[in-house]
Amino acid sequence: MDFGVGLMILGGFLLGGAWSIWRADHDTEGRTGPQVLFAVILLVAALLATASGILRLV
Incomplete structure (x- = not known):
């Protein structure tokens, strides 16, 4: 798994927590x-x- 994808998944979890x-x-x-x-x-x-995460993927 790419680090950028991991950051985007982490962002999704944080957004769900918020x-x-x-x-x-x-x-x-x-x-x-x-x-x-x-x-x-x-x-x-x-x-x-x-x-x-998006910037890491670009």
Whole structure:
């Protein structure tokens, strides 16, 4: 398996984790600050890993 493909797969997992955290909200309070922060961090990491994987394949 090429390293670029591995980075794209890692980006997909991170994107799924960000989506899972974003969907998990509290019944009465909604999303908490740490949930939003962690989801944004995972989203940025997913985008960076995917972009790096695409650039490695080119």
